[in-house]
Amino acid sequence: MRGHQVSGLTHRDSWGGGVTSLLSLLGTVSLVVVPGVVSAGIGIAMWFRRTIPEQAEKHVASTIAASFLICAAASLLPLYVYFSTNGAVNHHTLTSWFSVGHYDFSWVLMSDPLSLFSALLCGTLLGLVGLFSRRYLHREPGYFRFYFLLTLFGAGVELIVLAASLDLVFVGWEIVGMTSAMLIAFFHERRQPVEHGLRAFVTYRFCDIGLLAAIVWTHHTVGSTHYVGGQSGPWSGLPVPESAFDTTVIGLLLLWATMGKSAQAPLGGWLPRAMEGPTPSSAIFYGAISVHLGPYLLLRASPILEASNTVGTAVIIVGTLTALHATFVGRVQTDIKSALAYASMTQVGLIFVEIGLGFYHFALFHMVGHATIRSLQILRSPSLLYDQHRLEQAMGRVLPKTGAYLERLIPVALQRWLYRQALERGYFDGFLSDWVIGTFMRVFRTLDQVDQRFTAWLAGRSEKRGPSPPQTGRV
């Protein structure tokens, strides 16, 4: 028997039901609260103590890794409850965050298989990356900053996967976007990482418009963004509006939102650039978790995809375009992290296609497998040259070139043209930079100049010359 239970602080049916609800509540809440509290602790410590002794490195890293592994273990509690209660989905209403009139924003978490398996996967991978980073970032000046951002990211991710409403998803979604940009710009002494971090953030914000607009539209049409069961689709998901038009609009807005976070074409140019960050963060963000949040959101929106063929088709088109583009461009990359980034994009594109076709469970397994293997590959990538040398020494000769089967089928002249196209990343980045962003900048800078000329004219064009007041000095 499948059903929905409202549990936690508000409702208990019986003693046995109370215990299982409490177990589920504890497990679910700790998944979000533990990383949140740890990140707050590190943040406060960093604010009050500029230099943290090196000896603390080990303890901080171990605590954080342990907290994530505890989270992973904690997710087993609600999983146990779920299976022991014959698949009853628990909604844990913790408290109302704020409410005005009929509008209420509550902290409601949900434990169903999709959220719990995702939380288990995220907790495990975050814990392992936390352990790995202890040595990888040893004596790095931004060591504690890295762990602060990692735990904040962990809290955001757990919030996204356990949230029972799109409102709460947005909170986690923004935290993930911010921490991602900060970690891309982790090596802030160089300009490139900073510019790439900003590029990623701009893409995120541009696509967050879609998520926020979808939330507002859902409130406007349905009245709530809380996930509901009993609709088409294998698990609880977004409520479907009555009107087909509204359903399509919300679905397309959600697709727009996921395109940024999951680096789908034509907005995926930030992903290879994001590899400027520390390798552990690249692994957990762009190999394992962050890029899969888009598909996760689409899985939660499966009732909308079922209800609107337009949305399903759009998801398939975006996924196909991304998979083709990324595999094509990935073939000409000369550094391992960029090649892995495009490989990630390819797989996430395929996951989009699977979701668009309605193979939700298949997509879920694909996500889990891809997240695990890709994060491992990225973590191993700095050792690739070492591995290559070791292999060559063992074989006693240079490794033979492999692959290039498809290339043989293509005429040489066309190969060159395709090579150039791939090298230019299909001109997607150029189009976005020169035509979209460039045009925007030119138009608004012109408007700003017109405004400045107008005020200069108002000032009478008489510019008094004299010494400027001192700008720097005592603070």
Place this chain on the structure above:
Amino acid sequence: MVFLGPTVLAVIFGSCSAWVRGSGDAGIARKRCASVAVVGVLLEAGFLFVPNAFPVNANGWMPSGMLAIAPLVTALVALISVGAAALATHDQATFARMMLLFAVAEAFLATDHPLILVPLWAASSGIAWADVRQRCHEHAWHRVFGFYHFTSLAGFAAGAILLWRGVDARAATVALLLGIAIREGIMPVHSWFPRFVEHAPMGIVVAFIAPQLGVYAQLQLLHQSQLGGFPQVVATFGAVTAVAAAMLGVVQVKARRALAYLILSQSGLVAFGLESQSSIGLVGALLNWQVLAIATSGFAMALKALEARRGPMTLATPQGSFSQTPKLGVAFLVLGLASVGFPLTLGFIAEDLLVQGTVEEFPVLGLSLVVATAFNGVTVLRAFFYLFTGTGKTLGEPDLDRREGYLFGFAMTVLLVFGLFPGLLVSFEDPKTEDAKQLPHVDQRQVLTPGDAHP
């Protein structure tokens, strides 16, 4: 009616202004101002919270509803801005003018009588203009300021007088809206604003802009007198300002101009939300007003703190060093993100309520606010990256000192704590909005048309 809490503070801040003018040193002036501001914060907190804790008759102490927190927030802004003001550009006279501006703001919040508000409106503009004129070393931009604010004063005074006499409601509304729009920097009458933020001392900018007297006037004169201020027109101008200013902020290469457009965008959001007929949208707008005051003031003062260390700053290329000024960088980022509504800050609550409350009434305009919020976030992060990262060189810029650390830490704490637990602030919900809530449909609200003047 005159409210006791803000009146007391207006007197104290006004006296402080006279006191600090005779200070021997700018440092002493800052200490005196900060001490008085602390007293002011404690007093206002007392006026606000004592009636809740003890059975005293507090009728007439503070304005009703969410307006009750405005005097306390203004005192907080005074504390942050005078405490964090850099001595390089703030002398005794500047501190005196800042306190005078805050005194006028408190006096403004103490009454709702149109004829008292007019001289206060004039005084506020006049004090800022005097400071602007004194500093016109390179440009005659005080003329721009004077032109706009004289027009604003004329409009506001004409509207207030017409409202008081009850002659022509339509003319009163238009005149008041013109005066308020100029003051709030609503497009297209905003051109004085970026110049002002670019050239004036940051303390004066904050003291003049942060209390948002125009918002209070819009609420007290247009809403409470039930004139009905062309809601669709005002909401449209507010939303256009919010979006256009957000987009203009992204393309700026001067840090101060980026800040100016960020503030303009937030002002547009508030102006838009105030025209909402729903309690949710109105509470969102009122909260946004307070967030704009605290977060944007803190953000502006953090920018000033960096400017005092580095000099004029450009956003053309990354040119800072986060490793040397980590606390300043964090304060800048957190306050900036709070001002644009990042989750877990008070700004998020305000913007969420604003968007959710207005989308039913103004679907297209409401959704356009989402765009404004997204672009404002980009402006903040771009400013952070370009000002605090990009070089590993030793720039010789000290991090926050203890005084600055406490002040920015306090501002961040307020925004984060109330972001996590906003119930206390939301509980001050205006009774007027309660009335609106009772109505099933927006159209049923009893708003007099401009032809039915009833002062």
